[in-house]
Amino acid sequence: MKRYEVIVIGAGPAGLSAAAEAAKKGMKVAVFDENAGPGGQLFKQIHKFFGSRANNARMRGFKIGRKLLKEAEENGVEVFLNAVVTGIFEEKEVMVRIDDTVHHYKADYIVIATGAAENMVPFKGWDKPGVMGAGASQALMHLQGVRPGRKVLVVGSGNVGLIVAFQICQVGCDLVAVLDAAPRVGGYGVHASKITRTGVPFLTSHTIIEAKGDDHVESAVIAEVDDHFTPIPGTEKEIEVDTVLLAVGLTPMNQLASNAGCRVEYQEQNGRLSPVTIVDEYGETTMSGIYCCGDSAKETAEGASSAMLQGKIAAEHIAADAGYTTEADAEEKAEEYRKTLDQLSGGMFDVKNKGRMDISTTEEGYPISQSLLRHGYITAEELKGFPAASYEADGPHPVIECTQNIPCNPCRDVCPAGLIHVAEDITRIPEIDYSQKCTNCGMCVTNCPGQAIFIVDNDYEPGYATVSLPYEFLPYPEKGDKGKALDRSGTPVCDAEIVSVRTARAMDNTAFLTMKVPAEFADTARFFRKG
Amino acid sequence: MDSDMRIWEHPVLGKYEKYEEPKVLHFTLDGKDMTGYEGDSVAAALKAAGVMTHRYTAKNHRPRGIFCAIGRCTDCVMIVNGQPNVRTCITPLEEGMELRTQYGVQTKEEWEAENDEEI
Numbered sequence: 001m002k003r004y005e006v007i008v009i010g011a012g013p014a015g016l017s018a019a020a021e022a023a024k025k026g027m028k029v030a031v032f033d034e035n036a037g038p039g040g041q042l043f044k045q046i047h048k049f050f051g052s053r054a055n056n057a058r059m060r061g062f063k064i065g066r067k068l069l070k071e072a073e074e075n076g077v078e079v080f081l082n083a084v085v086t087g088i089f090e091e092k093e094v095m096v097r098i099d100d101t102v103h104h105y106k107a108d109y110i111v112i113a114t115g116a117a118e119n120m121v122p123f124k125g126w127d128k129p130g131v132m133g134a135g136a137s138q139a140l141m142h143l144q145g146v147r148p149g150r151k152v153l154v155v156g157s158g159n160v161g162l163i164v165a166f167q168i169c170q171v172g173c174d175l176v177a178v179l180d181a182a183p184r185v186g187g188y189g190v191h192a193s194k195i196t197r198t199g200v201p202f203l204t205s206h207t208i209i210e211a212k213g214d215d216h217v218e219s220a221v222i223a224e225v226d227d228h229f230t231p232i233p234g235t236e237k238e239i240e241v242d243t244v245l246l247a248v249g250l251t252p253m254n255q256l257a258s259n260a261g262c263r264v265e266y267q268e269q270n271g272r273l274s275p276v277t278i279v280d281e282y283g284e285t286t287m288s289g290i291y292c293c294g295d296s297a298k299e300t301a302e303g304a305s306s307a308m309l310q311g312k313i314a315a316e317h318i319a320a321d322a323g324y325t326t327e328a329d330a331e332e333k334a335e336e337y338r339k340t341l342d343q344l345s346g347g348m349f350d351v352k353n354k355g356r357m358d359i360s361t362t363e364e365g366y367p368i369s370q371s372l373l374r375h376g377y378i379t380a381e382e383l384k385g386f387p388a389a390s391y392e393a394d395g396p397h398p399v400i401e402c403t404q405n406i407p408c409n410p411c412r413d414v415c416p417a418g419l420i421h422v423a424e425d426i427t428r429i430p431e432i433d434y435s436q437k438c439t440n441c442g443m444c445v446t447n448c449p450g451q452a453i454f455i456v457d458n459d460y461e462p463g464y465a466t467v468s469l470p471y472e473f474l475p476y477p478e479k480g481d482k483g484k485a486l487d488r489s490g491t492p493v494c495d496a497e498i499v500s501v502r503t504a505r506a507m508d509n510t511a512f513l514t515m516k517v518p519a520e521f522a523d524t525a526r527f528f529r530k531g
Numbered sequence: 532m533d534s535d536m537r538i539w540e541h542p543v544l545g546k547y548e549k550y551e552e553p554k555v556l557h558f559t560l561d562g563k564d565m566t567g568y569e570g571d572s573v574a575a576a577l578k579a580a581g582v583m584t585h586r587y588t589a590k591n592h593r594p595r596g597i598f599c600a601i602g603r604c605t606d607c608v609m610i611v612n613g614q615p616n617v618r619t620c621i622t623p624l625e626e627g628m629e630l631r632t633q634y635g636v637q638t639k640e641e642w643e644a645e646n647d648e649e650i
């Protein structure tokens with residue numbers, strides 16, 4: 001039987017990081033993943049990630065995946081794809097199915113990094129062709145180059161739902177609405193806002209009652225719900241769609257852990273029970289030598305950056321245990337990683353705040369936009385008073401519409417003029433030093449993962465201002481194109497003309513679009529539609 | 532007829548490798564001639580051709596199609612070259628493939644013959 005010192009199950013960010021780190025220390029490592037491509041969830045993620053430079057923020061997910069794979073392979077990790085691990089047995093024997101053949105391997109240490117699986121919600125007709133998981137639509141769009149449908153309804157407004165909904169718009173599908181049974185948008189406001197300004201409505205306090213159609217989905221019946229999530233009779237509406245995407249949460253995959261005898265406990269999370277593998281501060285389960293990290297070890301997914309750090313912590317502990325590094329060194333490294341982990345937590349979307357409805361101000365004391373929570377966009381009125389949204393400055397300057405505490409700071413890192421500040425605690429909202437001069441380089445606009453920064457020039461021409469915005473749709477408008485400017489809710493508010501379209505390598509496929517609008521619309525015009 | 536379901540160019544991903552010099556593959560679905568491209572999964576080729584129903588469940592004849600697209604749920608299985616229960620979302624399309632909509636675990640004719648009932 002073939003032996004490895006470390007066998008890692010799952011080639012997502014947690015697994016690949018653990019593997020690379022252990023291999024760097026000199027260990028012989030194999031990674032098995034059931035998919036045809038490496039990267040786990042990252043493989044399908046094409047948006048720019050949140051976080052700080054230390055964890056690849058503003059890099060697109062699939063590129064982070066490639067980087068991790070390269071690092072693992074360069075350090076001698078063997079990565080097996082199309083390889084499903086079907087069981088962990090005594091003495092750390094691992095059973096793997098590769099191309100219909102079953103193989104057995106032995107390991108000294110096992111790292112379970114199997115990620116999470118998408119949840120379902122039952123409703124009439126949920127099993128009809130046309131109802132699918134949000135992840136399925138990503139596989140079709142990004143791996144297969146095929147649209148999941150023509151007219152699409154997204155159910156669930158957590159970050160996954162919001163990101164997928166935006167991607168649906170990017171491939172030219174007609175996104176009819178995003179709905180959520182909760183009275184507020186579940187994910188980051190900035191993710192919602194990039195959808196609403198294109199004209200897509202958010203229906204909070206709404207649910208899907210039925211997917212209708214003979215052989216496949218032809219329409220969906222939706223309704224408003226009351227405080228107990230019960231549909232309110234008489235509010236039903238039938239909308240024409242051929243695709244319903246479900247983005248209603250993730251559940252950690254820990255069948256392997258529980259089969260192996262590791263303790264798994266059910267913990268309540270938002271009213272539903274989630275299986276959680278019990279681990280210590282290094283990610284070791286109750287079975288000695290078996291570790292669990294990343295999304296598979298959590299009650300809720302915390303993101304790729306946390307997954308990577310946890311993978312590295314596990315690897316340090318394994319390497320120390322096997323004598324490839326000293327305990328003191330391992331502990332020092334682990335402590336460093338934990339510090340970065342801490343940096344990523346906090347803010348209103350932190351796991352410990354999940355489901356809380358009573359957060360009404362930011363940590364700095366600014367009132368949180370109720371419109372943003374309810375409808376997916378902030379109003380111009382609510383934005384006033386935020387420290388990076390002033391229109392007073394002369395010439396071009398950024399207006400940063402980042403109004404919730406989320407762990408992210410690329411805007412600060414990319415600004416060559418040193419105008420933008422984010423505190424050490426990266427969940428703090430950005431501030432602008434208006435004494436510095438903006439060079440109108442567009443880096444903040446195009447690199448903000450939330451696409452929440454605009455550069456406004458009030459003095460463009462007498463009576464006219466320009467608003468520059470991030471743009472990730474095809475075809476790009478051209479200089480001279482005329483059309484309408486839409487406000488944050490997606491309502492056309494005034495005529496607009498494109499005065500420049502800039503692209504650059506450093507903007508990484510986000511165009512920097514500048515439109516000219518009547519001066520009085522400088523604080524409302526946020527999107528451009530040709531014609 | 533399939534072009535409007537294909538993403539010929541993506542604002543972030545650019546042009547997909549398989550569309551650079553697309554190679555047409557011919558296959559049949561329940562005897563009907565269809566085409567897809569090299570690099571398609573069977574499920575993607577069907578989706579692009581507007582086919583949503585892959586199979587009907589054994590008991591209640593409920594239609595099923597793509598649900599997870601990563602080989603986990605088995606909703607998308609069909610009879611491929613005579614073999615039932617093939618997960619079409621993770622099976623690459625090949626020239627000359629014969630696909631049959633799956634009824635329970637059989638073809639429509641087999642199911643009707645065995646159950647003495649028309650669908």
Ligand SMILES: Cc1cc2nc3c(=O)[nH]c(=O)nc-3n(C[C@H](O)[C@H](O)[C@H](O)COP(=O)(O)OP(=O)(O)OC[C@H]3O[C@@H](n4cnc5c(N)ncnc54)[C@H](O)[C@@H]3O)c2cc1C
Nearest residue numbers: 010012013014033034040041085114115294295303304307
């Ligand atoms: C739409 C979407 C958007 C996201 N956006 C962000 C973001 O902006 N920033 C951020 O930080 N995070 C984001 N995330 C979250 C991030 O992708 C995950 O938290 C991260 O990928 C978790 O890493 P992981 O290694 O734990 O699991 P995964 O990435 O899920 O990897 C697990 C791997 O294990 C494989 N596997 C499972 N079981 C087996 C088995 N038995 N045998 C073999 N292989 C197996 C799986 O197929 C998978 O490839 C997003 C997620 C989604 C879905």
Ligand code: FES
Nearest residue numbers: 598600604605620
């Ligand atoms: S769609 Fe789930 S296995 Fe193919």
